[in-house]
Every structure is written in structure tokens, then in C-alpha cells.
Amino acid sequence: MRELREQVLEANLEVVRRGLVLYTFGNVSGISRTDGLVVIKPSGVPYERMKADDLVITDLDGRQVWGELRPSSDLATHLHLYRSFSEIGGVVHTHSEFATSWAQARREIPPLGTTHADYFYGPVPVTRKLTTAEIEGNYVHATGVAIVECFGNRDPLEAPAALVADHGPFCWGRSPDEAVHNAVVLESIARMATYTVALRPDTSGVSQALMDRHYFRKHGKTATYGQS
Numbered sequence: 001m002r003e004l005r006e007q008v009l010e011a012n013l014e015v016v017r018r019g020l021v022l023y024t025f026g027n028v029s030g031i032s033r034t035d036g037l038v039v040i041k042p043s044g045v046p047y048e049r050m051k052a053d054d055l056v057i058t059d060l061d062g063r064q065v066w067g068e069l070r071p072s073s074d075l076a077t078h079l080h081l082y083r084s085f086s087e088i089g090g091v092v093h094t095h096s097e098f099a100t101s102w103a104q105a106r107r108e109i110p111p112l113g114t115t116h117a118d119y120f121y122g123p124v125p126v127t128r129k130l131t132t133a134e135i136e137g138n139y140v141h142a143t144g145v146a147i148v149e150c151f152g153n154r155d156p157l158e159a160p161a162a163l164v165a166d167h168g169p170f171c172w173g174r175s176p177d178e179a180v181h182n183a184v185v186l187e188s189i190a191r192m193a194t195y196t197v198a199l200r201p202d203t204s205g206v207s208q209a210l211m212d213r214h215y216f217r218k219h220g221k222t223a224t225y226g227q228s
């Protein structure tokens with residue numbers, strides 16, 4: 001777990017270097033599937049002071065098995081994603097400005113160009129609004145449930161991000177560093193989508209043929225989106 005703690009620390013520091021978070025916003029975690037254990041950022045600790053030993057380890061039910069500090073307040077969302085999406089190895093939550101703006105507008109990000117299609121096969125989905133009962137109840141877990149729901153039967157690695165309505169983006173990948181990479185790309189395509197829609201509100205976006213061409217040549221795999 002020492003190596004995973006170092007990877008998760010590095011991934012947390014990378015979201016700061018990439019300008020995706022301010023102060024103590026955001027969090028990154030990673031999972032060891034063989035041990036069934038998750039390493040996550042501690043809650044509220046400034047990134048510039050964070051050390052690998054400050055990271056917290058829990059099991060998939062959220063029981064803390066290592067660390068003195070409290071785990072990130074978003075832990076239950078990360079855990080639900082790990083339980084639901086068995087292929088993922090890292091989760092990132094940020095409040096990056098353009099992706100968060102689409103989340104606050106409660107709009108999915110449509111595939112408007114090949115930059116999007118290289119990384120996200122189809123739109124980046126947005127969740128439904130949480131109910132008052134969910135917000136007053138197990139809010140953080142309900143956030144994870146809403147993310148998984150908005151994926152339906154799409155492959156979560158074909159569009160490794162979701163926008164949580166009124167909140168912000170969650171991204172994931174096969175590892176913590178791949179999840180951060182996807183969060184950086186998401187912010188870039190969210191920025192371009194904002195400008196594109198401002199310049200041409202009636203844009204129709206990329207054709208299915210262009211999206212297929214770009215996504216498949218980059219990933220070399222078979223589509224599931226749009227086939228079910």
C-alpha cells in the first residue's frame with residue numbers, strides 16, 4: 001500500500017499543478033483491487049503540506065483501516081464508483097471552472113469536436129438533481145448513486161467522467177494518474193465547448209462517423225455507446 005499511497009499523493013498534487021482545484025477543494029483516490037482497500041486524500045488538509053503518511057486507507061465499506069486524519073468528505077462517492085465500476089483504479093473530484101459551470105448549468109457536454117471524441121465517446125453525462133431527502137440523508141453516497149445511474153449501461157471507461165448537477169465533475173481511470181489525466185482533458189474540452197456554443201449556439205457537433213474514427217483509432221476497441 002506504500003506505493004499506492006505515493007501514487008495517490010502525486011495524483012493529488014498534480015490536480016493542483018494543473019490548476020484544477022483551489023485551496024483544499026477536490027480529492028483523488030486510488031484502489032488496490034487485490035487488497036480491497038482505497039487510499040484517499042485526508043479532509044481539509046492543504047495540498048502544500050500533504051504527505052503520503054497523511055493519506056487515509058479504508059475498505060470498500062468505508063471502514064478506516066489506516067491513518068490518523070479524517071478521510072475526504074467525498075469518500076462515499078468514490079467508494080460507490082469503485083463498487084459499481086469494477087475496471088476503474090482511480091477517482092478524481094475537482095471544482096475546475098469550466099466543467100463545474102456545465103455541471104451548474106445541468107448540461108451534459110456534447111461531443112462538439114475531435115478533441116472530445118479522442119477521449120470521451122459520446123457526451124459527458126450530467127446527473128439528475130438530488131432530491132431533498134437525498135441531500136438531507138446519505139448525501140455523499142447519493143451523489144455516487146446519481147453518477148452511476150446517469151451512465152445507464154454505457155461503459156464507464158468510454159466516457160470516464162460525469163458532471164454532478166449543481167456540484168462539479170468526477171472523473172476516473174484505470175489508475176489515479178490516468179484519472180487525473182482525464183480530469184485535465186475534461187476541463188479542456190469543457191472550456192472549448194463553452195466557447196464553441198458561445199460562437200455558434202446551433203452547432204450540431206461531430207458526426208457519429210467522425211467520433212467513431214477518432215475514438216477508435218485512439219483506443220482500438222469496439223463501441224458500446226449508442227448500440228443498446
Ligand SMILES: O=C(CO)[C@@H](O)[C@H](O)COP(=O)(O)O
Nearest residue numbers: 024025026027043044072073
Ligand atoms: O465537493 C467538495 C465541496 O463541495 C469537496 O471538493 C471539498 O472541497 C473537498 O473536501 P475534502 O476532500 O478536503 O474533505
